[in-house]
Amino acid sequence: QTELIHTFNGIPFSTRVSKELLQSLDTFEAREDDVLLVSYPKSGTHWLTEIMKNLYHSHSEANGVSKVTLTSPLEFGDLSRFDELRNLPNKRLIPTHLNYEMIPVQFKTKKCKMIYVIRNPKDTAVSLYHYYKQNPNLPKIEKWSTFLEMFLKGEVVCGSWIDHVLSWEKSKNDENVLVLYYESLKEDLPKHVKEISTFLGINVTEDQVKDISKKSSFSEMKEKAEKEKVNPNHTVCVLTSNKKLIFRKGTVGDWKNHFTSKQNAKFDELFKEKINSSELARRVVYES
Numbered sequence: 323q324t325e326l327i328h329t330f331n332g333i334p335f336s337t338r339v340s341k342e343l344l345q346s347l348d349t350f351e352a353r354e355d356d357v358l359l360v361s362y363p364k365s366g367t368h369w370l371t372e373i374m375k376n377l378y379h380s381h382s383e384a385n386g387v388s389k390v391t392l393t394s395p396l397e398f399g400d401l402s403r404f405d406e407l408r409n410l411p412n413k414r415l416i417p418t419h420l421n422y423e424m425i426p427v428q429f430k431t432k433k434c435k436m437i438y439v440i441r442n443p444k445d446t447a448v449s450l451y452h453y454y455k456q457n458p459n460l461p462k463i464e465k466w467s468t469f470l471e472m473f474l475k476g477e478v479v480c481g482s483w484i485d486h487v488l489s490w491e492k493s494k495n496d497e498n499v500l501v502l503y504y505e506s507l508k509e510d511l512p513k514h515v516k517e518i519s520t521f522l523g524i525n526v527t528e529d530q531v532k533d534i535s536k537k538s539s540f541s542e543m544k545e546k547a548e549k550e551k552v553n554p555n556h557t558v559c560v561l562t563s564n565k566k567l568i569f570r571k572g573t574v575g576d577w578k579n580h581f582t583s584k585q586n587a588k589f590d591e592l593f594k595e596k597i598n599s600s601e602l603a604r605r606v607v608y609e610s
């Protein structure tokens with residue numbers, strides 16, 4: 323089991339992310355028109371890729387503009403990944419779970435567009451727990467209580483949720499950064515499809531917004547994933563190419579079915595200080 327995870331800079335990573343790649347992140351050559359989609363695992367990454375893919379698709383249909391490729395995560399695999407990305411002729415839409423400090427420096431200096439999606443940590447923990455249980459690329463976990471202890475200590479893939487969020491805190495208002503909240507997307511998807519289109523500079527009609535919202539609904543995405551063939555060379559999440567493992571429940575507040583009141587109190591107590599110091603975290607913890 324241990325070979326599934328290794329630690330880099332104190333953060334647990336899947337061994338599907340090589341140490342050499344992590345050491346070389348700052349050598350990555352970004353392009354000004356790259357778009358990064360950043361998230362802590364289980365925050366809605368696949369959802370966002372579907373919205374963005376559809377937005378670019380409707381755009382290119384209307385204007386004949388150059389194609390966009392949704393790549394596998396920036397940190398997926400070994401160093402040859404960087405060559406692969408360099409050789410892509412299309413505009414690149416690149417997902418990643420890296421925290422802000424680890425994002426290759428050129429994305430920052432070139433002011434590439436970055437979308438950061440964040441979700442209530444209790445729902446994120448529950449979602450990640452089920453992922454650990456079903457995903458052969460993650461260590462076996464027997465019990466929710468054991469997993470929660472690991473999550474609280476940041477001993478899960480990509481490390482501590484709150485530290486990930488805190489790393490983005492300073493950049494949340496940057497012009498090239500758009501922060502999205504899972505709960506808010508659930509509340510009013512068309513509104514956010516419009517917001518994302520404006521951020522990406524894509525013109526869409528009301529009908530297209532409606533259509534994209536429908537196509538990226540949980541039920542449609544789940545149904546599509548059931549039929550899709552697994553392509554091991556392409557994935558949105560480093561941890562699996564099997565999309566069937568992604569669409570579990572897609573709801574807000576499932577944590578209430580897992581946390582005991584004691585676990586909830588412990589969670590609140592442990593995270594209180596850091597959450598209160600983070601506007602991003604406060605929003606998903608207290609307003610959803």
Ligand code: A3P
Pocket residue numbers: 361362363364365366367368369445448449450452538539540541543559568569570571572573576
């Ligand atoms: P649950 O396990 O709570 O169901 P990621 O894509 O970052 O791995 O996140 C996966 C989580 O997002 C899963 O949460 C999944 O069901 C949910 N999700 C994926 N697509 C969704 C959609 N279209 N609408 C709502 N939730 C979605």
